[in-house]
Amino acid sequence: MKYDKFFELAKAAGIEEAELYVETSYALSFSLFHGEVDNYSLENGSYYVARGIINGRFGAASCDVYNAQRAKYLVDEIVANAKIIENDDPAIIFKGSEKYKKVSTFNKELASVSIDEKMKALHALEKRIRELDPRIIEVPGVEYSESSNSTTLMNSHGLKLTHKTNYFYYVGQALAKKDEQVKSGYDLYLGNDFSKFDVEDLAKKVVENTVGQLGGEACESGKYKAVLDRDVVSALMRVFVGHADAEEVQKHSSLFIGKLGQKIASKKITIEDRPLDKSLFARGFDDEGVATYNKAIVKNGVLQTYLYNLTTASKEGVQSTGNGFKAGSKIGTSTTYLCLKPGKKSLEELFQEVGNGVYITSVSGLHAGLNPQSGNFSLQAEGFLIKDGKKDHPLDIITISGNLMQVFNDVLEVGNDIKVTTSATQAESVLVKSIGVGGK
Amino acid sequence: MISKKLAIEVLNEALATGADYAEIFYEDSDARGISIENGKVDTSSSSAATGVGLRLLKENQCVYGYTTDLTKKGLLALASSLNKSFHGERVLTVTKLDMVKVKNRNPIKRSYHDVSREEIIGLLRQGVDAINELKDPRIVRHICSFGYNHRGVAVYNSKEKWFKRETEFARMNFFVIAADQTGFETGHEGPGTQSDISFFKEKINIREKALKAAKVAIQTLGAVECPSGKMPVIVGNGWGGVLFHESCGHPLEASAIAKGLSCFSGKDGDLIASPIVTALDDSTIPGEWGSIDIDDEGNPGTKRVLIKNGKLVNYMIDDFNGRRMGREGNGSCRRQNYKYCPTSRMSNTYIANGKSTPEEIIAATKLGLYTKGFSGGSVDPATGEFNFGCSEAYIVRDGKICEPVKGATLIGKGFEILKNIDMIANDLEFGQGMCGAASGSIRTNVGQPTLRIKEITVGGRGGELK
Numbered sequence: 074m075k076y077d078k079f080f081e082l083a084k085a086a087g088i089e090e091a092e093l094y095v096e097t098s099y100a101l102s103f104s105l106f107h108g109e110v111d112n113y114s115l116e117n118g119s120y121y122v123a124r125g126i127i128n129g130r131f132g133a134a135s136c137d138v139y140n141a142q143r144a145k146y147l148v149d150e151i152v153a154n155a156k157i158i159e160n161d162d163p164a165i166i167f168k169g170s171e172k173y174k175k176v177s178t179f180n181k182e183l184a185s186v187s188i189d190e191k192m193k194a195l196h197a198l199e200k201r202i203r204e205l206d207p208r209i210i211e212v213p214g215v216e217y218s219e220s221s222n223s224t225t226l227m228n229s230h231g232l233k234l235t236h237k238t239n240y241f242y243y244v245g246q247a248l249a250k251k252d253e254q255v256k257s258g259y260d261l262y263l264g265n266d267f268s269k270f271d272v273e274d275l276a277k278k279v280v281e282n283t284v285g286q287l288g289g290e291a292c293e294s295g296k297y298k299a300v301l302d303r304d305v306v307s308a309l310m311r312v313f314v315g316h317a318d319a320e321e322v323q324k325h326s327s328l329f330i331g332k333l334g335q336k337i338a339s340k341k342i343t344i345e346d347r348p349l350d351k352s353l354f355a356r357g358f359d360d361e362g363v364a365t366y367n368k369a370i371v372k373n374g375v376l377q378t379y380l381y382n383l384t385t386a387s388k389e390g391v392q393s394t395g396n397g398f399k400a401g402s403k404i405g406t407s408t409t410y411l412c413l414k415p416g417k418k419s420l421e422e423l424f425q426e427v428g429n430g431v432y433i434t435s436v437s438g439l440h441a442g443l444n445p446q447s448g449n450f451s452l453q454a455e456g457f458l459i460k461d462g463k464k465d466h467p468l469d470i471i472t473i474s475g476n477l478m479q480v481f482n483d484v485l486e487v488g489n490d491i492k493v494t495t496s497a498t499q500a501e502s503v504l505v506k507s508i509g510v511g512g513k
Numbered sequence: 514m515i516s517k518k519l520a521i522e523v524l525n526e527a528l529a530t531g532a533d534y535a536e537i538f539y540e541d542s543d544a545r546g547i548s549i550e551n552g553k554v555d556t557s558s559s560s561a562a563t564g565v566g567l568r569l570l571k572e573n574q575c576v577y578g579y580t581t582d583l584t585k586k587g588l589l590a591l592a593s594s595l596n597k598s599f600h601g602e603r604v605l606t607v608t609k610l611d612m613v614k615v616k617n618r619n620p621i622k623r624s625y626h627d628v629s630r631e632e633i634i635g636l637l638r639q640g641v642d643a644i645n646e647l648k649d650p651r652i653v654r655h656i657c658s659f660g661y662n663h664r665g666v667a668v669y670n671s672k673e674k675w676f677k678r679e680t681e682f683a684r685m686n687f688f689v690i691a692a693d694q695t696g697f698e699t700g701h702e703g704p705g706t707q708s709d710i711s712f713f714k715e716k717i718n719i720r721e722k723a724l725k726a727a728k729v730a731i732q733t734l735g736a737v738e739c740p741s742g743k744m745p746v747i748v749g750n751g752w753g754g755v756l757f758h759e760s761c762g763h764p765l766e767a768s769a770i771a772k773g774l775s776c777f778s779g780k781d782g783d784l785i786a787s788p789i790v791t792a793l794d795d796s797t798i799p800g801e802w803g804s805i806d807i808d809d810e811g812n813p814g815t816k817r818v819l820i821k822n823g824k825l826v827n828y829m830i831d832d833f834n835g836r837r838m839g840r841e842g843n844g845s846c847r848r849q850n851y852k853y854c855p856t857s858r859m860s861n862t863y864i865a866n867g868k869s870t871p872e873e874i875i876a877a878t879k880l881g882l883y884t885k886g887f888s889g890g891s892v893d894p895a896t897g898e899f900n901f902g903c904s905e906a907y908i909v910r911d912g913k914i915c916e917p918v919k920g921a922t923l924i925g926k927g928f929e930i931l932k933n934i935d936m937i938a939n940d941l942e943f944g945q946g947m948c949g950a951a952s953g954s955i956r957t958n959v960g961q962p963t964l965r966i967k968e969i970t971v972g973g974r975g976g977e978l979k
Contacts, residue, residue, distance in 0.1 A: 115578035136561040150559035159553040325653040402558035441889035441902035451922035451972040453900035472972025511741030511972035
């Protein structure tokens with residue numbers, strides 16, 4: 074076995090326990106501009122992350138080519154890095170869970186669909202976006218992309234786990250113009266079953282998302298009753314749930330400190346991590362080799378659990394929740410497939426319930442306008458006015474602002490318009506009591 | 514590196530089906546990072562990256578692929594799978610490769626490879642000690658970290674040229690979280706350089722940087738919410754340049770301009786900004802964070818005036834996008850690493866000094882916002898709509914800086930904001946950032962003197978400005 078060399082060198086260098094994480098990936102993508110392929114790319118990548126324990130402390134190193142020279146590099150760097158670590162966190166390389174559930178996220182049929190067929194659908198997508206509405210002045214790009222990934226985790230305890238996944242997506246962009254106003258919009262289809270992809274449906278969504286914004290104007294600044302679209306909810310929910318990371322709690326920087334078993338959100342809110350559901354994001358084990366399981370994080374507004382990896386769990390004497398995933402060279406904590414439990418009302422029913430307010434369809438600049446620590450946000454937003462219970466004219470150049478804790482407390486209803494987003498989240502639109510809008 | 518003989522073989526395989534340009538990008542890089550959390554060394558990690566990216570062009574088509582299989586077989590297989598995108602006859606054959614001499618403005622005097630972990634920890638401890646000496650119970654968590662990259666690159670292309678380039682860059686980050694009964698706030702400082710370790714010892718004051726991060730976190734705890742609506746905004750120097758970077762820099766990249774997809778497309782020579790605005794992208798400044806001696810396709814770094822006295826005069830151009838524009842690349846072709854197909858990007862982008870002083874601008878503002886610290890932003894180049902977040906801001910009343918406010922975000926359309934700049938000071942400074950776009954995350958400097966925008970939309974939770 075070619076990786077034996079690494080484990081032999083590690084042992085010889087005095088590394089007590091060692092782990093090697095191997096990822097290989099293949100990706101193909103192409104895009105069109107004015108009916109011609111303008112970009113075509115092919116990727117064959119590999120990535121190796123090694124960790125080892127010396128005197129109870131972790132050292133880590135990574136590389137993207139593996140050979141005898143690199144095996145030595147990984148070992149040397151682990152030793153040098155471990156020597157200077159001063160924190161007292163328990164360093165654990167896992168012996169393995171009793172049982173692992175099998176999950177399937179690899180569709181071997183995807184490779185048997187010819188590139189010609191995938192290309193044909195892309196041409197059709199560009200053509201339909203142009204045809205569907207005369208206000209579409211340009212299609213900046215349409216793209217097809219597919220990727221397959223294999224990860225293997227092995228360690229000096231003899232644990233060896235492998236996970237394989239593949240997916241593809243089509244994305245279309247458009248520019249629409251009315252008078253002097255130009256608006257851009259896009260939409261994306263993500264899946265791993267090619268037979269389910271519908272060109273016409275995606276083209277319609279791209280066009281709708283683009284021309285729908287034309288003719289907008291800013292509304293008056295103030296507080297509004299609001300419907301937040303599921304894409305917005307997905308983005309905010311991921312940061313909200315980040316506060317359940319046990320490391321943040323232990324290091325005194327989480328908004329959920331001392332809130333276990335307490336109400337942290339509206340009783341309409343139930344958020345689950347569902348790694349074992351059939352989804353593109355399913356995982357049977359986390360990056361430390363711990364078996365994953367489905368669990369509620371928030372149930373009817375009450376915080377059910379913090380999310381643990383082996384280190385943070387050991388500090389509190391509890392079990393890892395199977396949420397230890399790589400964050401650079403370190404094991405952090407993240408969810409696998411984060412799901413907001415849907416309610417019963419349709420989007421239109423949510424508008425009726427609002428009466429007069431705003432419908433926020435997208436937010437931009439989350440890395441700049443949302444402080445994950447404080448939960449405060451002020452974000453560039455797009456959306457529509459809601460007037461007399463119906464979607465009215467679009468809103469141009471507005472911001473929404475608030476605090477994540479407040480927003481999830483202010484949820485009056487969760488809609489039934491389930492959407493699976495590319496960020497491994499299932500979300501629906503929600504009705505909130507009040508949100509700050511900056512406009513005129 | 515790969516041998517010239519193999520490079521020629523791979524280029525010729527890539528050109529076999531009619532490509533009019535082929536280029537091999539070989540990279541051998543390594544990086545190291547150390548972080549100290551609440552006074553204890555928390556992480557130390559190392560990484561090494563080796564790979565080859567191969568780019569083929571034919572008229573307006575670009576084909577790119579990369580591999581970590583650096584054997585002759587692996588490289589030729591990549592070339593032959595990529596050349597299948599074209600179906601013509603060979604138009605070019607490479608017979609030799611001549612070395613291009615690169616002017617080295619950023620020489621590696623003392624490699625970071627020769628700086629021990631202990632020496633780095635010693636420097637970081639200056640920041641840690643400064644924060645600890647504050648003995649402020651509101652500081653609940655602080656992370657002081659250091660990271661460096663050593664990049665070795667060799668490029669071989671079908672113009673029968675090759676060059677190699679070695680660069681090193683390093684950055685320190687001070688991140689402080691403060692808490693009281695009202696919640697959490699954060700402060701951050703992140704000085705970076707292409708110079709050696711002496712930059713951190715002599716050019717900057719580590720204690721001051723760490724204390725600045727702590728000060729902002731603590732001050733923001735007590736700050737009131739920023740008002741919202743349209744108002745005059747004074748944008749502070751240095752990192753305030755993120756305003757220009759987002760609102761105008763990205764839309765002036767050839768990747769947006771060439772296809773007519775930028776809000777500035779077709780405006781060559783037009784007055785797109787207030788006549789007091791002159792803006793540049795200059796990759797030739799020695800040692801600066803965003804500087805490059807030679808770009809990723811072999812064009813030397815240059816100083817480009819983008820906007821002169823309000824008029825649009827130039828762009829960031831790479832050879833490929835330049836084809837659609839009828840222009841040559843001007844040293845703007847960049848990528849994060851071999852995994853990314855390169856495209857036109859910024860380097861050190863800034864608005865030039867004006868004639869006012871910062872004090873004059875503040876004194877001339879009756880009621881508005883003064884933004885001094887920034888957390889980044891984003892833009893849609895087609896519509897020009899941008900946003901950027903402020904991490905440190907104050908209300909200005911009757912020409913005086915008053916109470917600090919938190920949670921301010923500025924939004925607008927670049928082409929409107931540029932025309933609304935009505936005062937520019939003479940205190941140009943740079944701020945170091947990482948810019949993410951199609952060809953990955955690259956280091957860029959933003960920069961500007963203090964300036965005033967007479968009206969811009971501000972998002973905040975504090976109601977009306979009073």
